[in-house]
Amino acid sequence: xxxxxxLVLMAISPLNWAAAKIETWQTPKGSRVFYIYAQDxxxxxxxxxxxxxxxxxxxxxGLAALTSGLLDTGAGKWSADExxxxxxxxxxxxxxxxxxxxxxxxxxxxxxxxxxDKAVETMKTILTQPVFNQADFDREKNRTLxxxxxxxxxxSALADLTFNKVVYGDHPYAHSSAGEIETVTALTADDxxxxxxxxxxxxxxxxxxxxxxxxxQAAKTAEDLLAELPAGQKPADIPEVSLPAxxxxxxxxxxxxxxxxxxxxxxxxxxxxxxxxxxxxxxxxGGGGLVSRLFEEVREKRGLAYSxxxxxxxxxxxxxxxxxxxxxxxxxxxxxxVMTQTLADFIETGPTxxxxxxxxxxxxxxxxxxxxxxxKLAGYAEMxxxxxxxxxxxxxxxxxxxxxxxxxxxxxxxxxVDPKLLQTVTVGEAVKLREK
Amino acid sequence: MKYVKILGLMLVIxxxxxxxxxxxxxxxxxxxxxxxxxxxxRSPVVVSQVWYKVGSSYEPNGITGISHMLEHxxxxxxxxxQPGEFSRIIAANGxxxxxxxxxxxxxxxxxxxxxxxxxxxxxxxxRMRNLNLLDxxxxxxxxxxxxxxxxxxxxxxxxxxQEHFTAMAYSNSPYKNPIIGWxxxxxxxxxxxxxxxxxxxxxxxxxxLVVVGDVEPKAVxxxxxxxxxxxxxxxxxxxxxxxxxxxxxIRRMVVKxxxxxPYLVMGYKVPVLKTSEHEWEAYALEVMAxxxxxxxxxxxxxxxVRGKQLAVSVGAGYGLASRLDELFxxxxxxxxxxxxxxxxxxxxxxxxxxxxxxxxQDELQRxxxxxxxxxxxxxxSMFYQGMQMGMxxxxxxxxxxxxEYVKKxxxxxxxxxxEVAQKYFKDDSLSVAYLDPQPIAEQKTEKTNEGAN
Numbered sequence: 001x002x003x004x005x006x007l008v009l010m011a012i013s014p015l016n017w018a019a020a021k022i023e024t025w026q027t028p029k030g031s032r033v034f035y036i037y038a039q040d041x042x043x044x045x046x047x048x049x050x051x052x053x054x055x056x057x058x059x060x061x062g063l064a065a066l067t068s069g070l071l072d073t074g075a076g077k078w079s080a081d082e083x084x085x086x087x088x089x090x091x092x093x094x095x096x097x098x099x100x101x102x103x104x105x106x107x108x109x110x111x112x113x114x115x116x117d118k119a120v121e122t123m124k125t126i127l128t129q130p131v132f133n134q135a136d137f138d139r140e141k142n143r144t145l146x147x148x149x150x151x152x153x154x155x156s157a158l159a160d161l162t163f164n165k166v167v168y169g170d171h172p173y174a175h176s177s178a179g180e181i182e183t184v185t186a187l188t189a190d191d192x193x194x195x196x197x198x199x200x201x202x203x204x205x206x207x208x209x210x211x212x213x214x215x216x217q218a219a220k221t222a223e224d225l226l227a228e229l230p231a232g233q234k235p236a237d238i239p240e241v242s243l244p245a246x247x248x249x250x251x252x253x254x255x256x257x258x259x260x261x262x263x264x265x266x267x268x269x270x271x272x273x274x275x276x277x278x279x280x281x282x283x284x285x286g287g288g289g290l291v292s293r294l295f296e297e298v299r300e301k302r303g304l305a306y307s308x309x310x311x312x313x314x315x316x317x318x319x320x321x322x323x324x325x326x327x328x329x330x331x332x333x334x335x336x337x338v339m340t341q342t343l344a345d346f347i348e349t350g351p352t353x354x355x356x357x358x359x360x361x362x363x364x365x366x367x368x369x370x371x372x373x374x375x376k377l378a379g380y381a382e383m384x385x386x387x388x389x390x391x392x393x394x395x396x397x398x399x400x401x402x403x404x405x406x407x408x409x410x411x412x413x414x415x416x417v418d419p420k421l422l423q424t425v426t427v428g429e430a431v432k433l434r435e436k
Numbered sequence: 437m438k439y440v441k442i443l444g445l446m447l448v449i450x451x452x453x454x455x456x457x458x459x460x461x462x463x464x465x466x467x468x469x470x471x472x473x474x475x476x477x478r479s480p481v482v483v484s485q486v487w488y489k490v491g492s493s494y495e496p497n498g499i500t501g502i503s504h505m506l507e508h509x510x511x512x513x514x515x516x517x518q519p520g521e522f523s524r525i526i527a528a529n530g531x532x533x534x535x536x537x538x539x540x541x542x543x544x545x546x547x548x549x550x551x552x553x554x555x556x557x558x559x560x561x562x563r564m565r566n567l568n569l570l571d572x573x574x575x576x577x578x579x580x581x582x583x584x585x586x587x588x589x590x591x592x593x594x595x596x597x598q599e600h601f602t603a604m605a606y607s608n609s610p611y612k613n614p615i616i617g618w619x620x621x622x623x624x625x626x627x628x629x630x631x632x633x634x635x636x637x638x639x640x641x642x643x644x645l646v647v648v649g650d651v652e653p654k655a656v657x658x659x660x661x662x663x664x665x666x667x668x669x670x671x672x673x674x675x676x677x678x679x680x681x682x683x684x685x686i687r688r689m690v691v692k693x694x695x696x697x698p699y700l701v702m703g704y705k706v707p708v709l710k711t712s713e714h715e716w717e718a719y720a721l722e723v724m725a726x727x728x729x730x731x732x733x734x735x736x737x738x739x740x741v742r743g744k745q746l747a748v749s750v751g752a753g754y755g756l757a758s759r760l761d762e763l764f765x766x767x768x769x770x771x772x773x774x775x776x777x778x779x780x781x782x783x784x785x786x787x788x789x790x791x792x793x794x795x796x797q798d799e800l801q802r803x804x805x806x807x808x809x810x811x812x813x814x815x816x817s818m819f820y821q822g823m824q825m826g827m828x829x830x831x832x833x834x835x836x837x838x839x840e841y842v843k844k845x846x847x848x849x850x851x852x853x854x855e856v857a858q859k860y861f862k863d864d865s866l867s868v869a870y871l872d873p874q875p876i877a878e879q880k881t882e883k884t885n886e887g888a889n
Contacts, residue, residue: 040478041815072732080742084733089802091809110809139745142771146697146748150769153593153695153876253879255694256591258583289532290511290523300520303579306587326587358528365530368549372479373816 020377022384022391023215029202029231033222034385036210036377042111044211045378046120048127048225049386052103052199054177055238055316060191062179064199066144067192068096068103073136076125080136083122092119094126098177101316102386103199111212120221128228130196137189148181156326158252159260159427166248166423167266167320171241201232206385210378241266241318244421252427259332259428260324263339265421267312267321270387276400277412278312278321283359284351284409285343286310286323291358297342298325304335310343316387321417329429336424344419350410364398460825460835461653463660467669468641471660472825472835473653476818482649483818484556485545486564487826490637492617493539493610493760494675498624501617502633504537505581505625510544511535512573514566519573522559529555537615540759541830547819550650557663564643565667567634571627578625585616593695597871600691601701602763605867609680609760639670646826648818680705680761687867692874697748699871700776702783703763706860709756710833718756719844720852721764721860726803727795727853728752728766728786733802735786736768746774746782759831763867764860776870790857794850807845 023035054064072094073080087094092109105127109119151157161176168174178184205226209218243266268278279287286294286309298308305325313319323343327335351359371377371394384393461473491503513519526533531548546556589595599614606612616622645664647656683705709718728736729752740747750768770779814820825835 038478041812043812043816081733081738084731084738085802088731088733088806089798091805093813108813110812139742142745143741143748146769146772149696152878153697153873155591156587158878249883251881253877253881255876256586258586258591288527290534291520291527296520299580300576303576304583306580306584327583328586358524362527362530365528365549365552366532366547367530368480369530369532369547372481372818375816 020371020394022381024385024391025219027202027207027223027226029226029229031202031205031207031222031226031229032385033207033209033219034381035208035215035218036381037213037215038210038374038377039212041374042212043374044109044111044116044209044213045374046107046109046123046221046225047104047208047378047382048123049102049104049206049208049382050199050204051101051235051386052195052204053099053101054175054179055100055172056195056199056235057172057175057179059183060179060187061175061183062144062177063187063191063195064103065098065177065179066140066184066187067195068098069140069144070132070137070192071096071105071130072126073140074131074133076129076131078122078125083126086122087119090115090118092122094119094123100173100177104382120225124225124228127200127225132189132193132196134189137192141184141187144178144184145181148178148184151178155254155256155258155260155427158254159262159324159425162250162252162427163262163264163322163423163425164320166250166425167244167264168241169244171317172238173241173315173317173319198232199235200229202226202229203232203234205229206382208378208381208385210374210381238317243418244423247420247422247424249424250426252425254427254429256428257329258326259329259426260326261332261336261339261424261426262322262324263336263422263424264310264320264322265417265423266318268314268416269316269318270314270383270389272314274412274416275314277404277408278416280356280359280363280401280404281346281351281409281413282310282312282321283363284355285346288359288362291362293342293346294323294325294339297338298335302334302338304331304338308339332426332428336426340419340422343417347410347413347417347419350406350413353406356404356406356409360401360404363401367398370394370397460839461657462835463653463657465640465661465665467665467667468639469643469645469660469664469667470829471645471647471657472829473651473656474648474821474825475651475653476648476815476821477650480550480650481547481818482550482553482647482651483545483547483822484553484560485543485646485822485826486560487541487543487644487646487830488637489540489642489672489830490542490633491538491540492613492615494637495610495613498621499617499629499633500613500621501581501615502621502625502629503542504616505578505622506630506633507535507537507542507544508577508581509569509574509630510563510567512570512577513568514562515568516562516566517559519570522563525555525559531556539611539615541827543826543830545819545822553647553651553656554659554663557659560645561663561667564638564640564664567638569627569630569634574625574627574630578622581616582619582622585619585622588616589614593693593871593873594699596693597691597699597869598701600689601703601867601869604687604689604869605703605705605763607681607683608678610678611680611758611760611762635670637672639672640664640667641669642672644826644829646822646829648822648825678760683865683867686863689869690872691869692872694876695871695873696876697769698776698873700768700770700779700783701869702766702780703867704861705865706754706762706764706856708758708760708762709837710759710831711761715844716848716852717856717859720848720856721754722756723800723803723845723848724790724853724856725752725754725764726806727790727799730803730806736783739786740768740779740782744782745771746779747771750779750783757827757831757833757837780868787857787861790853791861792854795853797850800848800850800853804846808842811842
């Protein structure tokens with residue numbers, strides 16, 4: 001009895017720990033700023049994020065990624081070499097990245113003024129005056145093409161690519177951010193300039209600042225960084241994702257010792273009503289690291305794979321729900337059957353009370369570890385800002401998890417994950433998959 | 437003028453790194469368990485890591501990879517716990533956990549809300565001495581490890597090339613074997629092999645407990661005494677030195693695997709902190725790695741990716757904290773129309789330049805500025821701080837080396853970089869491997885379940 005009480009108390013205690021305070025405002029030009037004060041280390045993380053990810057590529061797959069990749073290869077009067085030297089001479093780390101939804105510029109710098117100022121000035125120049133030189137463009141395009149070729153030697157990359165194609169059909173989420181050899185080959189430097197002009201604008205920008213800067217310093221930094229960006233417009237929302245009409249199985253014959261298996265459907269979006277039910281349900285099904293049903297059935301009981309897991313990848317629109325594993329070629333059918341049956345059982349009966357209790361303890365007990373570094377805080381601030389989640393998203397996370405019942409989860413999975421619509425991809429050697 | 441400005445900058449960075457430093461508290465239990473505690477009060481979180489002085493470089497032929505296999509079996513039950521129960525208890529307490537095996541160490545960790553530290557200690561103490569190694573669990577887990585090998589190495593053309601390259605580059609050093617083990621060794625482990633390995637190495641006097649987080653050192657020491665204090669020490673017999681014989685000429689190989697792009701790996705035999713005649717040599721090699729590949733402004737990316745446009749990607753790497761002599765690695769992928777040989781020639785030219793031209797001061801200062809800044813950035817991760825202490829302690833260098841690192845790197849001169857380049861970067865101690873891509877024929881088949889819904 002005493003032990004029971006102790007566990008209950010432990011599960012609730014993180015609620016008393018307030019997640020970091022996020023403050024938000026708009027710059028005079030209409031960009032949103034999300035700021036968290038973290039004074040312990042003399043450093044700051046700055047991210048500028050645009051709704052300019054690969055979902056904005058149109059038919060030119062790879063356009064958003066190559067645009068982002070070109071930014072720091074020449075800006076203002078500085079060459080790629082000079083830009084890199086400017087950052088690295090003050091110990092700053094700079095990078096650009098794209099996802100399906102976003103394109104970001106990220107800076108990690110010390111906050112001592114001369115170092116900080118030089119790093120921020122360099123970032124600002126990259127953001128506002130990229131030159132898209134033909135020579136830099138040709139080189140970076142060739143590097144992208146080599147990377148696209150290289151990924152064809154990876155069965156896991158091929159499985160990913162094919163899975164997204166079958167799950168999303170003609171939706172802008174269907175292609176990979178890097179694009180394809182044919183579409184990237186067709187890109188020109190002018191395409192990139194046009195894309196940059198349209199999407200890298202104040203109205204479409206989000207600034208995240210986490211670190212040892214006062215609110216006043218953060219406000220000035222954000223304003224300075226974006227001062228020379230044109231106001232522009234926020235682009236129209238990308239279309240909804242529709243569900244596939246029927247189940248599909250696609251096999252790619254590949255000379256590997258293992259077959260990579262991915263199976264799933266469009267899942268949920270960031271502001272989904274079923275977010276917590278699906279999130280916690282998936283934690284039990286296959287998201288919980290070394291403890292989950294898929295891990296237990298595929299790896300622990302049968303030794304069929306090194307990793308076996310499932311996930312939801314919520315985005316602006318529905319990201320994929322997917323289950324994945326890799327197994328010796330001749331075990332593919334067995335592993336796929338176990339995976340499919342595990343899902344079917346979970347949808348049919350939902351989690352047990354004990355499983356839900358364990359998941360709640362895990363998620364609430366480990367709640368504070370979700371934001372114990374500046375990097376993680378910056379990631380949350382960006383997510384909350386970009387997707388328009390409530391500022392108290394983190395603070396209310398434990399209570400939303402604790403409020404769930406077995407029926408909530410069972411009901412959500414029944415409505416949202418239809419096993420009859422599963423899109424399944426296998427990449428490996430000479431497996432004979434029987435028809436379902 | 438420029439020089440003065442750079443010096444000023446160094447002082448500013450130097451000052452902040454001093455402010456950011458925190459103390460490490462050290463304590464040893466009577467049974468030999470060493471405990472290192474570093475306070476980090478930014479969040480109510482604690483990282484706890486147990487490091488054992490055993491890894492793939494301790495393994496004799498025939499059972500390569502057994503340290504890694506044992507790492508997997510450490511989750512498979514003790515006298516008190518059922519297989520998998522360890523992980524369920526950690527999960528129910530909100531913890532993240534896992535383990536990793538290297539050439540010189542095997543380590544287990546949990547990250548938890550700070551009040552749960554006793555849970556971690558109780559479980560780790562239990563499996564330090566009371567592991568219940570079961571044959572039927574080994575049979576299943578052996579398959580898992582084999583799948584892990586397929587995924588990481590067998591189906592990955594570059595990893596496979598590196599594995600073959602490493603086996604060629606070393607003559608007798610145990611670093612020649614892959615950490616995960618050779619396939620036929622994995623297939624033939626017996627439960628007796630694992631029991632013997634566990635008995636031989638898993639004891640408090642062969643382990644270091646590292647704790648970083650929102651804790652009070654004295655409280656951690658008494659908690660450790662409570663859970664680990666009763667464990668019996670073992671007699672640990674030191675392993676033989678297995679010092680690598682000098683290499684007597686360049687070694688070359690071609691690895692033919694299904695792949696789309698060629699790839700090049702090169703390695704020069706070099707000493708590490710623990711084995712170098714003069715300690716500064718290891719730091720000079722570290723700086724040399726930075727000059728070649730310390731960021732986008734470093735020489736390889738500036739000269740080979742952007743300047744000559746020979747490579748789509750290129751890198752250099754050196755780890756000074758190994759137990760035995762290392763390889764200073766260079767690797768890269770040539771651009772279309774260039775060969776691995778073209779890239780090899782260009783990489784050697786970069787090495788030659790370091791032998792005959794002194795590195796410019798601003799270039800040297802840039803590397804040092806990055807090292808200083810990184811020392812602060814790394815403090816954003818408690819896990820990483822624990823890793824550094826645990827690794828240094830476990831290879832026998834002592835955790836104190838972490839504190840010296842920034843200072844020692846700052847002291848490296850351009851002349852010292854030139855000296856190590858001349859001394860160690862000779863063709864006679866070089867090994868080279870080319871990946872020769874073999875065709876991949878892809879075929880798609882599709883099945884649709886019409887009307888299934």
